[in-house]
Amino acid sequence: MTVLDPDTVPTEVSTERRFDPDSVTVPAAVNRGDELGLIARYHTRYDYELDVTLYGENAFCSGVVRNLSIGGFFVETPQALPVGELCQFDLALPSETLWCTGRVCWVRARNRVHRAGMGIEFQDISDQMREALGGTVNLLAHLAGQGETSSTRAEGQQ
Secondary structure (H helix, E strand, O other), rough: OOOOOOOOOOOOOOOOOOOHHHOOOOOOOHHHHHOOOOOOOOOEEEEEEEEEEEEEOOOOEEEEEEOOOOOEEEEEOOOOOOOOOOOEEEEEOOEEEEEEEEEEEEOOOOOOOOOOEEEEEEEEEOOOHHHHHHHHHHHHHOOOOOOOOOHHHHHOOO
């Protein structure tokens, strides 16, 4: 049995983040984690389809958004921006069109099971954007028969 010395036990809880999501990349050619469901997802994704053009630092690409969550979306495109790159784009929601910034989280090449494309995570979400996204995600959840999502309510309350 281990006995703790009260003089060596920390009295404060560290709030330092121990996981840096920017340090993790998923190469396009080795993206087996997504197929196996190993990439962490923080928000429920819902089918949503719209054309989008993403403007990266040195290039741009066009594609079709296939699903949307409060945290980001998947865009089907044969041309991809590099993992980690910031991009800007117009996101046409039912309530309004937003000019957004996102980060490429992962890229996937086309295979027999999945479409080619990339995962985009929203960056610097304003209160206006959070409200518009929350409303759209709640509408998509309702249409999918799931009602308002608890993660969307929590996002809206922050």
